[in-house]
Amino acid sequence: MSKQDDRKIILGIAGLGTVGAGVVKIIEKHKALIAARAGCPVEIKAVSARDRSRDRGVDLSAYDWVDNAVDLAEEGSGVNLVVELIGGSDGPALALARKALGRGIGFVTANKALIATHGKELAVLAEETGAPLKFEAAVAGGIPIIKALREGLAGNAIESVRGILNGTCNYILTRMEHEGLAFDDVLKDAQQLGYAEADPTFDIDGIDTAHKTAILATLAFGTEPDIENLPTEGIRNIAPVDIEYAKELGYRIKLLGVTQQTAEGIETRVHPAMVPTRAAIANVMGPTNAVVVNGDAVGQTVYEGAGAGEGPTASAVMGDILDVARGAEGPRLGVPATSLKPSNPVPVVKHRGTYYIRLRVNDQPGVMADITKVLAEENVSIESMLQRGSASDGGVYIVLTTHETVEASVAATLDRFTTLQCVLETPTMLRIEA
Known part of the structure; x- marks a missing residue:
C-alpha cells in the first residue's frame, strides 16, 4: 500500500454541545461517504466535555473520554486532528489550540472569538509547524x-x-x-x-x-x-x-x-x-x-x-475536516500570517455616507427653522424629510435622510440637536447602506 493509502484522520473532539454532537452524528451516519470524499478513513478516537453524564442524543461509548481537553493534543493521544467546539477566546480553547498547533496537529474550530482575538498568533504557529488551521464554521454557520x-x-x-x-x-x-x-x-x-x-x-x-x-x-x-x-x-x-x-x-x-x-x-x-x-x-x-x-x-x-444550529454548523466543521484529509492547505488567513498588515482602521467619524435621522420635537412654530439652521451650519444637506402627526403631549416626529456627508458632521449635528429646547428625546441615527 502507498503512504497515501495508509493515511487516516483520527479525531479528538473537544466540546460536545449541539455542534459537537452534530459532528459525531454526521461521521457515524456517513462514514463510507466521508471516507470516499476524503480519500481516507475519518474516525473519532477521543472526546472531551465538562459533563460525562449528559444525554447528548448520541452514543459516545466507543470513544475515549478525556477530562482535560488539552490532553487531546498530548503525545501518545493518537489524535492527528483536533476539533475544538468549546468556545471562548481564552481558557481551554486557546490552550488546546496552542498545544495542537505547536505539535503540528491539525486544528479545526467553530470558535469565532478565538480566531478574532488570537488568529494571527495561531496562524503563525500553524505555518511554522505545518499544521492545518481551519475555521469555516466560525462565520455564518453553514455558508462557506x-x-x-x-x-x-x-x-x-x-x-x-x-x-x-x-x-x-x-x-x-x-x-x-x-x-x-x-x-x-x-x-x-x-x-x-x-x-x-x-x-x-x-x-x-x-x-x-x-x-x-x-x-x-x-x-x-x-x-x-x-x-x-x-x-x-x-x-x-x-x-x-x-x-x-x-x-x-x-x-x-x-x-x-x-x-x-x-x-x-x-x-x-x-x-x-x-x-x-x-x-x-x-x-x-x-x-x-x-x-x-x-x-x-x-x-x-x-x-x-x-447561520447557526446543529446541522449547518456541523456541516461546516465537516467540510474543514475533509479539506484537511485531502491535504488542502495554504496561508491560514488568506496570506502568510507574518505578512498580515496592521489593521489601521479608518475611524468611524471619517465614514462618508448617507444617514437617517429621527427627531421627536414640540409641535410649534420655529422648530423647522431651528433644525435646518443646525444642519446648514454643520454642512449636512437634506435629501428628504417627513413630518408625521401630533402626539397627545404636542410632540411630532420629524424624519430626514441626508445627502452624502462625513459622519463627524452628523455626530456634531446630533449633539447640537440634543441641546435644542424643542427636541423632546435623544435623536435616532441610522446609517444607510447602498
Whole structure:
C-alpha cells in the first residue's frame, strides 16, 4: 500500500454541545461517504466535555473520554486532528489550540472569538509547524464564506464585504417589521424559542457579529484581526417607529457587519443599517444569514443560508475536516500570517455616507427653522424629510435622510440637536447602506 493509502484522520473532539454532537452524528451516519470524499478513513478516537453524564442524543461509548481537553493534543493521544467546539477566546480553547498547533496537529474550530482575538498568533504557529488551521464554521454557520474568500475569490481584489451574520438579531428585526412588535417583546419570544440566550448581550449588542466581521476583514484585506478597534453597535435601540419609517422610505433595517476599501483606507464596522428593499441582503428574513462580497473581477456575489444550529454548523466543521484529509492547505488567513498588515482602521467619524435621522420635537412654530439652521451650519444637506402627526403631549416626529456627508458632521449635528429646547428625546441615527 502507498503512504497515501495508509493515511487516516483520527479525531479528538473537544466540546460536545449541539455542534459537537452534530459532528459525531454526521461521521457515524456517513462514514463510507466521508471516507470516499476524503480519500481516507475519518474516525473519532477521543472526546472531551465538562459533563460525562449528559444525554447528548448520541452514543459516545466507543470513544475515549478525556477530562482535560488539552490532553487531546498530548503525545501518545493518537489524535492527528483536533476539533475544538468549546468556545471562548481564552481558557481551554486557546490552550488546546496552542498545544495542537505547536505539535503540528491539525486544528479545526467553530470558535469565532478565538480566531478574532488570537488568529494571527495561531496562524503563525500553524505555518511554522505545518499544521492545518481551519475555521469555516466560525462565520455564518453553514455558508462557506471563508472558503469563498480564501479560495474561490482569491484572484480578486476585494472591494467590500457586507453581512447579516447573527441570526438572532435578524429574527428579531424580521418579527418587529412583520408584526409591529417592540424589541423587548420579540426578544422574550426569541429566548423562549431558543433563538436567543438567557443573556442575549453577545448577540443583540453586536459582539458576535463583530467577531465574525473581524475575521472577514482579515481574509478580505490581509490585515491582522482587530476586534479591539472595531466600532460596534447593536439593535437594542431600534424602535417600531423606525421600522415603519424605513419601510415608507424604501428601506429595511438589518444589523450588518461591514468591511470595505475606501479612499481613506479600510473601514470595518458593525451597526444596524437601512438597506434598500431592492437589495438582495434586505430580503433575507428570520434567523438566516447572508453575505455580499464585491470583487474587482467577479463583481457582486451573494451567499445565503443557515447561520447557526446543529446541522449547518456541523456541516461546516465537516467540510474543514475533509479539506484537511485531502491535504488542502495554504496561508491560514488568506496570506502568510507574518505578512498580515496592521489593521489601521479608518475611524468611524471619517465614514462618508448617507444617514437617517429621527427627531421627536414640540409641535410649534420655529422648530423647522431651528433644525435646518443646525444642519446648514454643520454642512449636512437634506435629501428628504417627513413630518408625521401630533402626539397627545404636542410632540411630532420629524424624519430626514441626508445627502452624502462625513459622519463627524452628523455626530456634531446630533449633539447640537440634543441641546435644542424643542427636541423632546435623544435623536435616532441610522446609517444607510447602498
